[in-house]
Amino acid sequence: xxxxxxxxRSLYTDYGINFVHFYDDYERTRLFRGMWMTIKLSVLSIILxxxxxxxxxxxxxxxxRFIRAVTQGYIQFFRNTPPLVQxxxxxxxxxxxxxxxxxxxxxxxxxxxNFTWAAxxxxxxxxxxxxxxxxxxxxxxxxxxxxxxxxxxYRPLQIYxxxxxxxxxxxxIPALTNNIVNLLKxxxxxxxIAVPEALFVANQIWSDKVNVMEMMLTLFVFYIGLVGxxxxxxxxxxxxxxxxxxxx
Amino acid sequence: xxxxxxxxxxxxxxxxxxxxxxLARADTLEDIKKKGTLVVGVKADYPPYGFRDPSxxxxxxxxxxxxxxxxxxxxxxxxxPVVASNRMQFLQQGKTDLMIATMSVNDERKKAVGIVEPYxxxxxxxxxxxxxxxxxxxxxxxxxxxxxIQGSYYNxxxxxxxxxxxxxxxxxxxxxxxxxxxxxxxxxxxxDVLLIYKKKADAxxxxxxxxxxxxxxxxxxxxxxxxxEDKDTAWGKFMSDTVTDWHKKGTLVEWEKKWLGENTQWLxxxxxxxx
Numbered sequence: 380x381x382x383x384x385x386x387x388r389s390l391y392t393d394y395g396i397n398f399v400h401f402y403d404d405y406e407r408t409r410l411f412r413g414m415w416m417t418i419k420l421s422v423l424s425i426i427l428x429x430x431x432x433x434x435x436x437x438x439x440x441x442x443x444r445f446i447r448a449v450t451q452g453y454i455q456f457f458r459n460t461p462p463l464v465q466x467x468x469x470x471x472x473x474x475x476x477x478x479x480x481x482x483x484x485x486x487x488x489x490x491x492x493n494f495t496w497a498a499x500x501x502x503x504x505x506x507x508x509x510x511x512x513x514x515x516x517x518x519x520x521x522x523x524x525x526x527x528x529x530x531x532x533y534r535p536l537q538i539y540x541x542x543x544x545x546x547x548x549x550x551x552i553p554a555l556t557n558n559i560v561n562l563l564k565x566x567x568x569x570x571x572i573a574v575p576e577a578l579f580v581a582n583q584i585w586s587d588k589v590n591v592m593e594m595m596l597t598l599f600v601f602y603i604g605l606v607g608x609x610x611x612x613x614x615x616x617x618x619x620x621x622x623x624x625x626x627x
Numbered sequence: 628x629x630x631x632x633x634x635x636x637x638x639x640x641x642x643x644x645x646x647x648x649x650l651a652r653a654d655t656l657e658d659i660k661k662k663g664t665l666v667v668g669v670k671a672d673y674p675p676y677g678f679r680d681p682s683x684x685x686x687x688x689x690x691x692x693x694x695x696x697x698x699x700x701x702x703x704x705x706x707x708p709v710v711a712s713n714r715m716q717f718l719q720q721g722k723t724d725l726m727i728a729t730m731s732v733n734d735e736r737k738k739a740v741g742i743v744e745p746y747x748x749x750x751x752x753x754x755x756x757x758x759x760x761x762x763x764x765x766x767x768x769x770x771x772x773x774x775x776i777q778g779s780y781y782n783x784x785x786x787x788x789x790x791x792x793x794x795x796x797x798x799x800x801x802x803x804x805x806x807x808x809x810x811x812x813x814x815x816x817x818x819d820v821l822l823i824y825k826k827k828a829d830a831x832x833x834x835x836x837x838x839x840x841x842x843x844x845x846x847x848x849x850x851x852x853x854x855x856e857d858k859d860t861a862w863g864k865f866m867s868d869t870v871t872d873w874h875k876k877g878t879l880v881e882w883e884k885k886w887l888g889e890n891t892q893w894l895x896x897x898x899x900x901x902x
Contacts, residue, residue, distance in 0.1 A: 575793035586778040
């Protein structure tokens with residue numbers, strides 16, 4: 380580890396290539412904290428957006444016209460507006476309308492932090508796409524399945540949960556993977572509302588050290604690695620769920 | 628034309644040019660006196676240093692400085708509004724004789740124009756802080772969220788020496804103001820004079836906030852400038868003497884008091900040192 384640090388230091392002194400964020404304790408700690416923040420934000424948003432997708436797809440098949448209309452309205456709003464604008468809107472316009480809480484140092488702070496707003500807006504944004512993705516899976520399950528399950532005495536929720544969803548999920552995994560990979564990369568927008576994630580921290584470091592190129596390179600490698608892991612998990616899951624003879 | 632004669636012409640032209648610039652160098656001060664006007668590049672959009680009053684006339688602390696220089700020379704002053712991106716070019720191209728335009732000093736700028744020493748001013752850093760947070764110095768910021776402009780030179784100092792946590796940094800001033808008003812941070816770190824001015828200009832909006840100076844952060848000095856080749860001539864020396872005189876007599880302190888309503892620490896310290 381020390382020799383790597385020495386080598387990186389020599390890169391700077393000999394060639395002016397400044398990877399200070401790997402050997403300076405302060406910079407390294409804050410960069411890793413930023414990366415950890417990106418991971419937390421990604422995982423939370425992915426889970427929430429999938430939950431929203433599942434509930435939304437079910438709501439779209441609901442017998443109530445009101446529930447269907449609300450779902451449709453949600454999809455149209457979040458799918459048709461830019462995520463950056465949503466984030467600004469949530470943080471700057473909606474945030475102040477909520478009740479404030481007293482901090483220990485005497486100021487009144489908004490109820491939701493910037494991290495919470497970023498997670499909410501990213502989840503709703505990707506969730507709108509997930510609803511449509513899950514719907515495509517549900518609609519791909521033959522109607523005869525529903526009819527057969529009804530004949531066997533299943534209730535509507537049971538049919539969704541135990542017949543249609545398990546079959547539909549196998550169809551949608553590739554599309555779902557695409558969307559959550561996109562979601563993971565979209566977390567960089569949280570930079571705009573000052574969530575100290577990887578890009579935000581990288582910007583703080585390169586403003587000080589003027590090593591934009593090196594920071595960008597680091598970010599690229601970080602995101603390639605992170606997306607790689609995510610895709611690997613999804614592939615693994617897809618293989619595990621495979622039913623011989625179904626959907627191949 | 629032979630190669631030799633071409634070389635000869637180039638050498639002669641170079642010598643001529645050298646002689647001409649030498650000539651120009653010699654008497655910028657004389658030129659200004661002969662012209663009867665001193666052209667000064669100033670800001671017209673940066674209160675309280677250089678801005679337009681309701682009648683459209685450019686006024687401010689730096690305008691008073693420019694007028695004083697002209698008075699010392701016994702010439703008229705002509706104010707040429709400049710912005711950060713063209714103030715040095717105007718000087719290099721000879722459109723202005725002198726630049727007094729809120730320019731902080733750095734190595735790159737020192738190469739581009741003749742920055743006159745001593746420096747006349749320095750911009751410090753302050754915090755527009757919620758009164759309820761009772762912040763007195765940088766040390767009180769430990770663990771508290773602070774708003775700032777992304778990429779400011781003092782961000783790192785605030786984070787590493789004061790708050791210890793990540794800053795709530797946004798791209799522009801309006802986002803920072805909004806976040807501060809929303810309570811998303813306890814204070815907004817920015818140029819001290821601009822904050823003092825902002826608070827005065829919009830007293831109602833900022834009534835629950837106060838300006839706390841962050842004396843821990845070294846202020847960035849501002850310099851007025853002449854053309855690079857004028858720096859060591861009579862003109863550059865005249866300006867250097869003038870700035871020294873302003874410091875000695877306390878004129879800058881008076882001007883700052885007049886335009887800002889109070890005085891900044893760097894100026895008071897520099898005055899005390901030069902007396």
